[in-house]
Amino acid sequence: MIKLYQTYLSPFPTRVRLVLLYKGIEHEIIEPAxxxxxxxKGEYLDVNPIGRVPALVLEDGRALPESEVICELLEEMYPKPAMMPKDSWGRAQVRLLSRISDIYIVMAMLPLMNMVSRPPKSWDQDAVTRAVSEVDKSLAFLEEYIGEEGYAYGSSLTHADGTLGPILQLADEWMPIFRGPPALAKYPKTTAYWKAIQQDKFAGQVIDETRQAVLKAMGRG
Ligand SMILES: N[C@@H](CCC(=O)N[C@@H](CS)C(=O)NCC(=O)O)C(=O)O
Known part of the structure; x- marks a missing residue:
């Protein structure tokens, strides 16, 4: 059986879990230390020398790191139901949305993610303000491209929904601990999308799994 090495707290494996769930692919979940x-990290480094989650191990033992690459492999191995549009332009839009998330939004959030394991009193307030402002700028890029039919692109689930769901959950529900302005408030299309995607049966489930892990890590679960 396919194995997914992952944690529920990390937003990156969420997009792989969405693919496994939506396509009904039987799998085993392993949470490495x-x-x-x-x-x-011990033996996990033999599975993924990069040492991050997720990593996918196929039935024949071949192992693959990096969430985006794993999703693309699964899309090719299990084409139905499709999570990519039929046309080239649509597929490019899906990739663009995932890239905006990975390269701009996640990178802007990184200083906050690194800070959060330390007590709030030790946080460098200027660094917090700078990071919150960078997240705001990156969300403005998303606002330009996000879909308006309840999904990141088009009218059905794509890989971009798996990428964006857990990241918008962090922006909307986790970032308030830094006491900046509500992250999504300035962005009506992104706000509408965030509300809608949580209503999708599959995306809603994996976003909620990540939400519960984040709440637990915040001591609120
Ligand atoms: N680009 C990677 C990012 C994965 C990643 O950064 N995962 C974090 C958890 S949020 C991790 O495993 N960190 C462990 C470490 O850096 O030691 C992907 O998309 O799979």
Whole structure:
């Protein structure tokens, strides 16, 4: 059986879980040690020498890291139901949305993610303000491209929904701990999308799994 090495707290495996769920691919979930704590990663480094989650291991033992690449492989191995549009332009739009998330939004959030394991009193307030403003700028890019039919692109689920769901969940529900202005408020299309995508049966489920793990890590779960 296919194995997914992952944690529920990380937003990156969420997009792979969405693919597995939507396409009905039988799989086993393994949560390696040392991803969100200081334990040794041990044998997980044999599976993924990069040491991050997710990693996918196929039935024949071949292992693949990097969420985006894993999703593309699964799309090719299990083309139905499709999570990519039929036309080239549509597929490019889906890739663009995932890229905006990975390259701009996640990168802008990184200083906050690194800060959060330390007590709030030790946070550098200027660094917080700078990071919150960078997230705001990156969300403005998303606002330009996000779909208006309840999905990131078009009128059905694509890989961009798996990428964006857990990241918008962090922006909307986790970032308030930094006491900046509500992250999505300035962006009506993104706000509408965020509300709508949580109503999708499959995306709603994986977003909620990540939400519960984030709440638990915040001591609120
Ligand atoms: N570009 C990677 C990012 C994966 C990633 O950064 N995962 C984090 C969890 S949020 C991780 O495993 N960190 C462990 C570490 O850096 O030691 C992907 O999309 O799969």
């Amino acid at each position: 040392g991803i969100h704590d200081s334990r040794e």
